[in-house]
Amino acid sequence: MGNILITGCPHSGNDAGMLRQIIAGACVESPHLLHVLHILQQKFLHVSETAIREVSAMLALPYSQVEAVVEFYSFFHKTPRGKYDILFSNCICCGYLVDGTDLMAMFGRRLGIVAGRTREDGLVSMDQTSCIGMCDHGAALLVNGMPVTGLDGSLLERIAILIEDRVPLADWPSEWFQIEDSIRMSGMLLDHEMPRGDSLRAMLAFGAEASLNEIIQSGLRGRGGAGFSTGMKWKSCRVAQGAAHYVICNADEGEPGTFKDRVLLHRYADSLFEGMTVCAYLIGANLGYLYLRGEYRYLLPHLQSVLLLRRETSLLGTNICNQPGFSFDVQIVVGAGAYICGEESALIESLEGKRGIPRVRPPFPVSHGYLGQPTVVNNVETFVAAACVVQKGSTWLRAMGDEVSKGSKILSISGNCARPGIYEYPFGVSIRQVLEDCGAADTYAVQVGGPSGVLIGSPEFDRRLGYDDLPTGGAVMVFDKSRDLMAILVNFSRFFSHESCGFCTPCRVGTVLLRDRLDKIFSGRGAQTDLEEILHTARLMKQYSHCGLGQTAANPVLDGLQRFPQVLEKFLLNRDFEPDLDLDKALAEGRRIRKGNDGIACADRGGQ
Numbered sequence: 220m221g222n223i224l225i226t227g228c229p230h231s232g233n234d235a236g237m238l239r240q241i242i243a244g245a246c247v248e249s250p251h252l253l254h255v256l257h258i259l260q261q262k263f264l265h266v267s268e269t270a271i272r273e274v275s276a277m278l279a280l281p282y283s284q285v286e287a288v289v290e291f292y293s294f295f296h297k298t299p300r301g302k303y304d305i306l307f308s309n310c311i312c313c314g315y316l317v318d319g320t321d322l323m324a325m326f327g328r329r330l331g332i333v334a335g336r337t338r339e340d341g342l343v344s345m346d347q348t349s350c351i352g353m354c355d356h357g358a359a360l361l362v363n364g365m366p367v368t369g370l371d372g373s374l375l376e377r378i379a380i381l382i383e384d385r386v387p388l389a390d391w392p393s394e395w396f397q398i399e400d401s402i403r404m405s406g407m408l409l410d411h412e413m414p415r416g417d418s419l420r421a422m423l424a425f426g427a428e429a430s431l432n433e434i435i436q437s438g439l440r441g442r443g444g445a446g447f448s449t450g451m452k453w454k455s456c457r458v459a460q461g462a463a464h465y466v467i468c469n470a471d472e473g474e475p476g477t478f479k480d481r482v483l484l485h486r487y488a489d490s491l492f493e494g495m496t497v498c499a500y501l502i503g504a505n506l507g508y509l510y511l512r513g514e515y516r517y518l519l520p521h522l523q524s525v526l527l528l529r530r531e532t533s534l535l536g537t538n539i540c541n542q543p544g545f546s547f548d549v550q551i552v553v554g555a556g557a558y559i560c561g562e563e564s565a566l567i568e569s570l571e572g573k574r575g576i577p578r579v580r581p582p583f584p585v586s587h588g589y590l591g592q593p594t595v596v597n598n599v600e601t602f603v604a605a606a607c608v609v610q611k612g613s614t615w616l617r618a619m620g621d622e623v624s625k626g627s628k629i630l631s632i633s634g635n636c637a638r639p640g641i642y643e644y645p646f647g648v649s650i651r652q653v654l655e656d657c658g659a660a661d662t663y664a665v666q667v668g669g670p671s672g673v674l675i676g677s678p679e680f681d682r683r684l685g686y687d688d689l690p691t692g693g694a695v696m697v698f699d700k701s702r703d704l705m706a707i708l709v710n711f712s713r714f715f716s717h718e719s720c721g722f723c724t725p726c727r728v729g730t731v732l733l734r735d736r737l738d739k740i741f742s743g744r745g746a747q748t749d750l751e752e753i754l755h756t757a758r759l760m761k762q763y764s765h766c767g768l769g770q771t772a773a774n775p776v777l778d779g780l781q782r783f784p785q786v787l788e789k790f791l792l793n794r795d796f797e798p799d800l801d802l803d804k805a806l807a808e809g810r811r812i813r814k815g816n817d818g819i820a821c822a823d824r825g826g827q
Contacts, residue, residue: 245259452595473560
């Protein structure tokens with residue numbers, strides 16, 4: 220289990236000498252700020268003010284910068300967490316609400332703890348977190364960063380017993396931490412057996428210019444959803460002026476319902492690093508970064524072992540494949556719980572040891588990226604595909620897909636289906652075909668591309684996956700008629716309000732307004748004016764938000780209003796206005812204490 224164990228130290232974390240020693244040891248492993256803070260969080264169960272000052276001094280960073288980073292990322296805390304830190308996923312597909320049962324509340328009652336708190340004895344803390352990428356495995360949680368899936372009452376009881384008995388994680392049943400890859404259907408990428416180093420040897424034989432042209436001619440586009448030409452992005456970076464060039468793999472898939480990168484990182488890490496190395500040679504980079512989402516930290520030992528093997532076989536390091544001057548290596552930086560860092564410029568900010576706030580663009584990363592230098596940022600699937608193209612040639616990719624969308628797409632399919640998991644399809648496949656293959660029955664709605672994507676109903680199930688119809692980063696969430704679609708929209712709205720970075724007002728305020736309006740409607744107090752306010756807020760967010768999070772946060776509710784108007788309307792009162800404040804309810808406690816009426820008329824009755 221690597222270093223994800225209970226290491227809670229009774230020390231307060233305020234001894235400067237001890238702190239300096241721990242920080243120095245962390246810097247030997249990696250001097251990156253996120254890594255150092257993770258070590259401190261793990262050691263002392265929080266990051267104290269004294270620790271922030273010592274990190275600031277030893278890493279020569281402003282105190283305000285270190286403090287801002289601690290406060291920005293949800294996996295860092297300035298007050299102590301429990302020795303067992305439990306985080307339940309609140310995702311609509313791998314969350315703690317199962318068939319009407321609140322597993323987190325059940326667990327809390329068993330251990331005498333409520334969400335968001337640490338128990339008085341310091342043994343355990345419990346909270347909820349956004350999707351942890353286990354949607355194909357049912358309800359899931361993280362305990363000290365390690366995922367446990369398939370939760371039910373029996374398993375939670377066994378976990379509670381181990382916690383009360385203070386059993387170290389290393390002694391918990393190992394099968395609890397084994398995550399299956401769940402590949403249900405493979406295609407040109409997942410079936411492609413590529414011997415280690417073959418893409419690099421093919422590239423060196425073909426030449427840099429010809430290899431880059433092959434990627435351009437293949438029609439390979441970014442697999443994150445936006446679909447920009449991979450070859451053209453690399454070419455733009457190649458010719459950009461800078462003191463250094465960088466390659467970054469965005470492995471921070473945080474979109475609820477997406478888990479394909481988890482499988483690729485586990486089973487196809489060699490192909491990923493091969494693709495990054497190909498990119499490095501073509502753009503003239505000597506250093507690359509894999510930015511791994513914090514929820515996948517448990518994969519870090521595996522990824523490090525693959526990197527070590529590649530270095531030992533001259534596929535990383537200096538004079539790669541005995542090619543003089545071909546030097547490149549990869550470092551891994553692990554995130555700390557921030558959905559916004561999936562946005563490429565926010566990811567770069569995080570790599571630079573700052574809060575993950577998206578940058579103003581232009582300039583774009585290909586000319587002004589990491590440390591202001593030319594940088595290529597692509598996701599895991601794109602690098603894997605690029606490695607295959609260099610080895611197999613452009614015609615191999617173009618043989619599958621359609622005119623606009625070449626090749627295949629790997630999907631994460633979850634929700635109400637018999638066979639959730641990973642599916643690879645040629646671009647152009649219909650939603651109806653996908654539903655049939657995954658064993659979905661009586662399907663009512665499908666969320667394509669996660670909450671920021673598109674929500675469709677049965678009249679649109681013949682639409683096709685591709686950049687000219689339904690582009691997607693990979694998530695397909697299936698909902699049958701047993702699901703409460705309004706509850707799903709509420710869940711999505713809460714996700715966006717929680718994950719907004721807070722930089723710009725339209726997103727910071729708009730996501731909260733949307734959340735509160737939907738909560739009001741869901742509680743049965745909504746009126747037609749609330750729908751009008753939702754539409755007004757959504758227009759402002761789309762037009763004025765700083766980045767894609769705010770621009771797409773209203774998508775689920777807008778799609779719900781357009782395609783499933785009856786779902787929202789059945790919650791509305793038959794009146795034009797319902798006040799947000801229920802005065803009778805607000806005054807109830809005071810009246811109880813006074814044992815009488817205060818003489819204030821109820822504003823709720825007249826809507827005044």
